[in-house]
Amino acid sequence: MRRYIDYYITNMKLSVQDRFQYRVQNYFYLFAQMAEPVIYLVVWSTIARAQGGQVSGYTAGGLAAYYIVWTLVRNMNVVLAPRDWEYRIQQGRLSTELMRPIHPIHTDVSFFAGWKVVMILLWLPLAAFLTFVFKPTLNPTWFQIVVFFFAIWGAYLVRTVFIATLGLITFWTTRVGAIYDLYFALELILSGRLVPMPLMPAWIQHIANFFPFQSTFFFPINALTGSPTVTELLMGLGTQLLWFLLGLGLVNLVWHFAIRRFSSIGN
Amino acid sequence: MRILKLIWSYLRINIANEMQYRVNFFIQLLQSFIALATGLISLWLVFSHTSQLGGWSRPELLLVMGVYTMMGGAIQSAITPNMLRLLDDIHDGTLDFALTKPVDGQALVSIREFRFWQLTDVIVGLIVIGAAISQMQTEVGLWQAASFAVALFLGGIMVYSFWLILTSIAFWVIRIFELVDIFQGIFAAGRWPVGIYPDWLRIGLTFLVPVAFAVTVPAEALTNRLTPLTLLGASGLAVLLMALARFVWRLGVRSYSGASA
Numbered sequence: 001m002r003r004y005i006d007y008y009i010t011n012m013k014l015s016v017q018d019r020f021q022y023r024v025q026n027y028f029y030l031f032a033q034m035a036e037p038v039i040y041l042v043v044w045s046t047i048a049r050a051q052g053g054q055v056s057g058y059t060a061g062g063l064a065a066y067y068i069v070w071t072l073v074r075n076m077n078v079v080l081a082p083r084d085w086e087y088r089i090q091q092g093r094l095s096t097e098l099m100r101p102i103h104p105i106h107t108d109v110s111f112f113a114g115w116k117v118v119m120i121l122l123w124l125p126l127a128a129f130l131t132f133v134f135k136p137t138l139n140p141t142w143f144q145i146v147v148f149f150f151a152i153w154g155a156y157l158v159r160t161v162f163i164a165t166l167g168l169i170t171f172w173t174t175r176v177g178a179i180y181d182l183y184f185a186l187e188l189i190l191s192g193r194l195v196p197m198p199l200m201p202a203w204i205q206h207i208a209n210f211f212p213f214q215s216t217f218f219f220p221i222n223a224l225t226g227s228p229t230v231t232e233l234l235m236g237l238g239t240q241l242l243w244f245l246l247g248l249g250l251v252n253l254v255w256h257f258a259i260r261r262f263s264s265i266g267n
Numbered sequence: 268m269r270i271l272k273l274i275w276s277y278l279r280i281n282i283a284n285e286m287q288y289r290v291n292f293f294i295q296l297l298q299s300f301i302a303l304a305t306g307l308i309s310l311w312l313v314f315s316h317t318s319q320l321g322g323w324s325r326p327e328l329l330l331v332m333g334v335y336t337m338m339g340g341a342i343q344s345a346i347t348p349n350m351l352r353l354l355d356d357i358h359d360g361t362l363d364f365a366l367t368k369p370v371d372g373q374a375l376v377s378i379r380e381f382r383f384w385q386l387t388d389v390i391v392g393l394i395v396i397g398a399a400i401s402q403m404q405t406e407v408g409l410w411q412a413a414s415f416a417v418a419l420f421l422g423g424i425m426v427y428s429f430w431l432i433l434t435s436i437a438f439w440v441i442r443i444f445e446l447v448d449i450f451q452g453i454f455a456a457g458r459w460p461v462g463i464y465p466d467w468l469r470i471g472l473t474f475l476v477p478v479a480f481a482v483t484v485p486a487e488a489l490t491n492r493l494t495p496l497t498l499l500g501a502s503g504l505a506v507l508l509m510a511l512a513r514f515v516w517r518l519g520v521r522s523y524s525g526a527s528a
Contacts, residue, residue, distance in 0.1 A: 175290065
C-alpha cells in the first residue's frame with residue numbers, strides 16, 4: 001500500500017509540473033470544453049424564459065448553476081481517452097508501461113489526478129467569468145459541499161474504469177471509432193451531460209438508472225446545485241462506489257484476457 | 268489553371284488511397300448516423316418542452332441541423348485534415364517540403380489532404396435538409412436556392428480562412444493540438460440558430476468565428492429570412508477574412524525556422 005501511495009504522490013507531482021509548462025495549451029483545452037455547456041445553457045435558458053421562467057423546475061439561474069458546475073465536474077471526469085489506448089497498443093508503446101512493477105492503469109489515474117489540480121487552478125478565472133455573465137443561483141449547504149468534494153473524485157474513478165474497459169477493446173480490433181461514438185452518445189443522453197436528468201422524459205430517466213453514467217455527471221452536479229436530501233446524497237455516493245467496484249472488476253477481467261493478445265516490437 | 272490541376276491530382280490520390288479501406292465507409296456511415304441520432308434527440312427534447320426556439324419552428328431547426336451536418340462534413344473532409352497536417356508539419360519542422368515546392372505555399376498546404384468517406388455527413392445533411400423542407404411546406408424558389416448555394420460557398424471560405432488563421436498560431440506557439448477541439452467546440456454552436464445566443468456571444472459567433480455565416484445564414488436563405496444586405500455583408504466579410512488569413516499565414520511563414528533546413 002505504501003509504495004502505491006508514494007507512486008501516486010510522485011506521479012501527481014510530476015504531472016502538475018509537466019502540465020503547468022503548457023498553460024496556453026491548457027487554456028485552449030478549457031476554452032474548447034466551455035463551448036459545449038454554454039451552448040446547452042443558452043438553449044435551455046431560452047426555453048425556460050419562453051415557458052414563463054422555468055422548465056421542469058429549473059429557472060435560468062438554476063440552469064446557469066447546473067452548467068457552470070458542469071464545467072468543473074467535466075474537468076474532474078476527464079480520463080485517458082480510449083483513443084489513447086488505441087495509440088498505445090497500435091504503436092507498441094504499452095511495452096514500456098508493462099516493464100514497470102505496477103499496473104499501467106495506476107500511471108494514468110495518478111497522472112490525470114495531478115493534471116486536475118492544474119486544471120482547477122486555471123478553471124477558476126473562467127468560472128468567475130461565467131458566473132458574472134450568466135448569474136447562477138447557488139445555495140448549497142455545508143453537507144452538500146462536502147459530498148460534492150467526494151462525488152467529483154468518485155466521478156473521476158467511475159469514468160476511469162469504464163472508459164479504460166472501452167479502450168481495452170483495441171486489443172481485439174483497431175476499428176473502434178464507431179463503438180466509442182456510440183458509447184459517448186449514450187453517455188451524453190443518459191448522464192445529465194446534455195440536460196439535467198429531470199428534463200428528460202421519465203422512461204429515459206428510468207433507463208439511465210441501469211447505467212453508470214449519472215454517477216459521473218448528474219449526481220455530482222446535482223449534489224451541489226440541486227436540493228437533494230441527506231439520504232439521496234449518501235445513496236449517490238454509495239451508488240458511485242458500487243459502479244466503481246463493478247467497473248474495477250470489469251477492467252481487471254478484460255485486462256486479464258486482453259494482455260495475452262498483446263505483442264509489440266521495439267520501444 | 269495549374270492549381271486546379273494540382274487540386275485534381277491530390278483529390279485523385281486521396282480518393283484512391285481511401286478506396287483501399289472500404290470498410291471504413293460503413294464505419295463512417297455508422298458514425299454519421301450516431302451523430303445524427305444524437306442531434307435528433309436533442310431537437311426532440313427541446314420540442315418536448317416548447318413549440319418554438321427563438322422564433323424558429325421545429326422543421327426550421329431541423330433544417331439548421333441539416334446545414335450544420337452538411338457543412339461539418341465538408342469541413343471534416345476538405346479543411347480540417349489539411350490544417351491538422353499543417354499543424355504537424357510546423358511542429359515537426361517538415362513544412363519545408365511544402366514550402367520549397369514551386370507553387371504557392373498556402374495553396375499547397377490547403378489541398379494536400381482529402382477524406383473521401385467523411386462526405387457521408389454531407390449526404391446525411393442533404394437528406395435532413397430535404398426532409399426539413401418537405402415538412403416546412405413552403406416553396407423553395409430560384410432565389411432561395413441560389414442564395415443558399417452562395418451563402419454556403421461564402422461560409423465555406425470564411426471557415427477555411429478562420430481555420431488557417433487559427434492554425435497559423437502554431438508558427439509562434441508550436442504545441443497547440445487542442446485547436447481541433449476548440450474549432451469543433453465552437454462550431455457545435457452552429458447546431459442552433461445564432462440568434463438565440465446572448466449579444467456578446469452572437470457577435471463573437473458572427474465576426475470572430477464565422478459559425479453564423481457557415482450555418483445560420485444558409486439556413487436563413489431557405490427559410491425566407493435572408494436579406495440581400497446580409498448576403499452582401501457575407502461577401503465582404505469573406506473577402507476580408509481571406510485577406511487576413513493570407514496576411515497571418517505570410518507572417519507565420521516568415522517566423523518559421525524549420526528543422527531540416
